[in-house]
Amino acid sequence: DEANVAMLTESAGIPIVIENDATAAAVGEWLYGVGKGATNLAVLHIGRGLGAGFILGGAPFRGRTKSAGEIGHLVVKRDGLLCTCGNKGCVERYLSVNALSEHLGLVSDDPESLGQIAALCQSHDSRVTGWVKDVAEHFRRAINVIETMLDPDTIVVGGLVPDALLDELIGAANPL
Numbered sequence: 001d002e003a004n005v006a007m008l009t010e011s012a013g014i015p016i017v018i019e020n021d022a023t024a025a026a027v028g029e030w031l032y033g034v035g036k037g038a039t040n041l042a043v044l045h046i047g048r049g050l051g052a053g054f055i056l057g058g059a060p061f062r063g064r065t066k067s068a069g070e071i072g073h074l075v076v077k078r079d080g081l082l083c084t085c086g087n088k089g090c091v092e093r094y095l096s097v098n099a100l101s102e103h104l105g106l107v108s109d110d111p112e113s114l115g116q117i118a119a120l121c122q123s124h125d126s127r128v129t130g131w132v133k134d135v136a137e138h139f140r141r142a143i144n145v146i147e148t149m150l151d152p153d154t155i156v157v158g159g160l161v162p163d164a165l166l167d168e169l170i171g172a173a174n175p176l
Helices: 002-012 021-032 097-104 112-122 126-150 163-173
Strands: 041-046 050-056 059-061 154-159
Touching (some): 021 050, 021 059, 021 154, 050 126, 097 112, 112 126, 126 163
Antiparallel strands (some): 050 059
């Protein structure tokens, strides 16, 4: 809450900001990463869910209610899997760490699941490569929505998934 942020700011002697993971990733890429200095930048963040963070006009864009970038709730399958938001067929039900964990029979909120996913990627497990093929079109659609709606200088893809999995996903989704 605001009182805690003010206390942390005073204690640290530097400004403290609380931000969602996708927007924080966008700010990090804008300040220090491949999007350094870009006027318009988007980050597609594949985490437990699926989100996007934006730098628009040289500043973080959060939207009126600070919920800009909730691309994970883009419906991609009519009457698809039930999502936590109440809709059915949201893209994050197919393209996210939680979705991959579910596909692999792992407990999605278990911290060990990320290590298990990394090991399965490293060994080129057929369940992971099959999942990548299944979700490549959803990934392509998410990139396309960001690209056509915002026309950013660049789109960065990252998150909790291993780099090898991101590389495989990007390869399977080409041409983007």
